[in-house]
Amino acid sequence: MKYCAIASGSNGNCYYVAKGEDAVLIDVGINTKHIELRMGNLGIDPSRIKAVFITHEHSDHIRGLSVFCKRYQIPVYWTAGTCQGSRLHLPAHLVHIIAANARINIGEISVLGIPKFHDAKEPCSFVVTDGSTNVSIMTDLGRGCDNVKHVIQHSDVLLLESNYDEEMLEGGRYSYYLKNRIRSGWGHISNKTSLELFLQYRSSRLKHLILGHLSEQNNTVELVEQIFLPHCDHIKFSIATRYQETDMFYLEDILQLRQIGA
Ligand SMILES: [Zn+2]
Ligand SMILES: [Zn+2]
Numbered sequence: 001m002k003y004c005a006i007a008s009g010s011n012g013n014c015y016y017v018a019k020g021e022d023a024v025l026i027d028v029g030i031n032t033k034h035i036e037l038r039m040g041n042l043g044i045d046p047s048r049i050k051a052v053f054i055t056h057e058h059s060d061h062i063r064g065l066s067v068f069c070k071r072y073q074i075p076v077y078w079t080a081g082t083c084q085g086s087r088l089h090l091p092a093h094l095v096h097i098i099a100a101n102a103r104i105n106i107g108e109i110s111v112l113g114i115p116k117f118h119d120a121k122e123p124c125s126f127v128v129t130d131g132s133t134n135v136s137i138m139t140d141l142g143r144g145c146d147n148v149k150h151v152i153q154h155s156d157v158l159l160l161e162s163n164y165d166e167e168m169l170e171g172g173r174y175s176y177y178l179k180n181r182i183r184s185g186w187g188h189i190s191n192k193t194s195l196e197l198f199l200q201y202r203s204s205r206l207k208h209l210i211l212g213h214l215s216e217q218n219n220t221v222e223l224v225e226q227i228f229l230p231h232c233d234h235i236k237f238s239i240a241t242r243y244q245e246t247d248m249f250y251l252e253d254i255l256q257l258r259q260i261g262a
Helices: 034-042 066-071 081-087 146-153 168-171 176-183 191-201 221-231 251-259
Strands: 002-007 013-018 022-026 051-053 077-078 095-097 103-106 108-116 124-129 134-138 157-161 208-212 236-239
Touching: 002 034, 013 034, 013 108, 013 134, 022 108, 022 124, 034 066, 034 191, 051 066, 051 103, 077 081, 103 146, 103 251, 108 146, 124 146, 134 146, 146 191, 168 176, 191 221, 208 251, 221 236
Parallel strands: 022 051, 051 077, 077 095, 134 157, 157 208, 208 236
Antiparallel strands: 002 013, 013 022, 103 108, 108 124, 124 134
16 A cells, blocks of 8 residues: 655645555645645646545635546545535535445445544544555544544554644634634644554554644644654654655555564
């Protein structure tokens, strides 16, 4: 399997996972021009994307959806609540309404919906699997609920939200209302919560940890690296940012690195 973050952060999210000819996107939260540019850098042909899965209707997850899926005629899978909340009117033949805990097969891969706590109508995260390897994209997590813990335990590749530093949020210039929204249990998880979840629920099968959906105001790449890197001795560690796409990661390469102990 191969995967990458095309964009990650509180201003736009788009993730790519593929096996052979079967490629899917999770969220289309940056505009189509930027997606095309970044896909060009990664060697991804947008017309070969077989399906788009949308986690929830916040603009940082759907901003580019309408133009992108119409331009390339790509089917969109989302819950009834997300569809309604998006207020987008996509061509009916491209819309697939799914349950928040659905399992959808796209060729050789399956995409599993993972219901979550977040202040949206019917949000879910997604795990993409080929039956033996699980690539989990876990952002916009209000809290580390049982579903989140279960997914971490069964992930080979885990992209986990590490949204904010608690002190930066507290001392920052967000309104009292917004601060409380973020940490209410229906917003986002902090670096501290993310680290605790990772340390407590990671299993020996985990090969690659990617931190993502960092807040622009209340977090920094350096801080996240400082917090997590000391705990990532035997796994690959990356941070997905808003500024540019990550590399394209090939699971086979990461497995080889582990075998030779690099
Ligand atoms: Zn978001
Ligand atoms: Zn959100």
